[in-house]
Amino acid sequence: MKKYIKDLNMFLILWSTQSLSQLGSAMTGFALTLWLYEKTGSALQTALLAVCSYAPYVVMSIFAGALSDRWDKKKVMLVCDTLAACCSVAVLFLLKADLLLPVHMYILNALTGLMNTVQQPASDVAMTMITPKEYYQKTSGLRSLSASLVTILNPVLATALYAFAGMDIVIYVDLTTFAIAFLALLFGVKLSVPEKKEEAEKESFLETVRAGLVCLRKNELVLVLILFLAGVNLVASAFDAVLPALILPRKNGGEAVLGIVTSCAGIAMLFGSLIVTALPAPKNRIRVIYLTMLFSLGTENFILAFTNSPVLWCIGQIIGWLLVPVMSANLDVILRTTIPLDMQGRVYSCRNTLQFFTIPIGLSLGGFMVDHFCEPVMAQAPSQGALVRLFGEGKGSGAAMMMFILGVLGVVICLGFGRVLRRYRYTE
Numbered sequence: 001m002k003k004y005i006k007d008l009n010m011f012l013i014l015w016s017t018q019s020l021s022q023l024g025s026a027m028t029g030f031a032l033t034l035w036l037y038e039k040t041g042s043a044l045q046t047a048l049l050a051v052c053s054y055a056p057y058v059v060m061s062i063f064a065g066a067l068s069d070r071w072d073k074k075k076v077m078l079v080c081d082t083l084a085a086c087c088s089v090a091v092l093f094l095l096k097a098d099l100l101l102p103v104h105m106y107i108l109n110a111l112t113g114l115m116n117t118v119q120q121p122a123s124d125v126a127m128t129m130i131t132p133k134e135y136y137q138k139t140s141g142l143r144s145l146s147a148s149l150v151t152i153l154n155p156v157l158a159t160a161l162y163a164f165a166g167m168d169i170v171i172y173v174d175l176t177t178f179a180i181a182f183l184a185l186l187f188g189v190k191l192s193v194p195e196k197k198e199e200a201e202k203e204s205f206l207e208t209v210r211a212g213l214v215c216l217r218k219n220e221l222v223l224v225l226i227l228f229l230a231g232v233n234l235v236a237s238a239f240d241a242v243l244p245a246l247i248l249p250r251k252n253g254g255e256a257v258l259g260i261v262t263s264c265a266g267i268a269m270l271f272g273s274l275i276v277t278a279l280p281a282p283k284n285r286i287r288v289i290y291l292t293m294l295f296s297l298g299t300e301n302f303i304l305a306f307t308n309s310p311v312l313w314c315i316g317q318i319i320g321w322l323l324v325p326v327m328s329a330n331l332d333v334i335l336r337t338t339i340p341l342d343m344q345g346r347v348y349s350c351r352n353t354l355q356f357f358t359i360p361i362g363l364s365l366g367g368f369m370v371d372h373f374c375e376p377v378m379a380q381a382p383s384q385g386a387l388v389r390l391f392g393e394g395k396g397s398g399a400a401m402m403m404f405i406l407g408v409l410g411v412v413i414c415l416g417f418g419r420v421l422r423r424y425r426y427t428e
Helices: 002-007 009-040 043-070 073-096 102-129 133-165 167-188 198-202 205-218 220-247 255-278 285-297 300-306 310-321 324-338 341-356 358-380 386-391 397-421
Strands: none
Touching (some): 009 043, 043 220, 043 341, 102 341, 133 167, 133 255, 133 324, 220 255, 220 341, 220 358, 220 397, 255 324, 285 324, 300 386, 358 386, 358 397, 386 397
């Protein structure tokens, strides 16, 4: 244990404090979702918050990776975190002045998303730089563990603080966690600056961007995996847009129930992360990736579509998210062992664009379908008809119908890409 802690000392400092800051940011995001749904009652307008966060992430990721590989990783992380914190301060100021409008939230979320776009590839490479290769799978499990804890705690804490103390206190907590992470990175983490190859120093910015795309194209397995997960993200992001519209309007739903159901995803990921940390390396990482996603998408969406019980909603979340850390850890190992270290920043950024470009599409599609198709269809459905028997009645039944559609789409995507991925072999 002492050797483990010694070898991973800087990783543990960076991982723990950044995770704490992510918790604060996630709490603010969840509280803003509650605030906006209260004001508008619209699934689409609420989903646009996340769309605005992801849009710059998708559009600018390729360029962000090139910048990350050319710039000092630590400085990039410090500057981006500071500017993102300034956006939280701006929300607080507008809220205090009673001037906060949805358009302000969309703009500030877009700016925060831009900062995260530049920060993430720098953070990913920093984690690789301070982690010995033999600890890659275990540290991937720890990162999934922290993501799980954030998912568990942020809706519960945000809902409690928002209900009893208002939006102000949530933002104050966010800024406090930022300060802790900033100081830990500034004084507690040392990142060596890798020597740049002579040809890399002569590369123009656009050549650096192109190099990431070329490297990704040469690694066909990684490219196919990324495209597969883009399809998974389309379904998962639409699910995120639909979930509040499913739970908040129901008589047995509401803010507290939404917080609990959302937390169940984090509880499942927590156990999944512990499983990953303890498991030996699988014989076929590729098969693990697509089979875990088939299980997740082929169960959760259908459970939430056909039930009207908070207990079953929680069970669906747990089943759907339990194996996500297993998938993430195996994908992480493939990426870190396949992509050269000096290319990881720009390749990860290309990955971000290709893998996550479907998230804003899914969020918009999910919100639009609920507001403008599924809810109107269910409102006009006969009270004794098949649709009402399947998905219930009243507001929220359209969201249940959309969950069913997402379940079918998820299964089709996993089975289709599963046939393609079986052609590939991976060895470490």
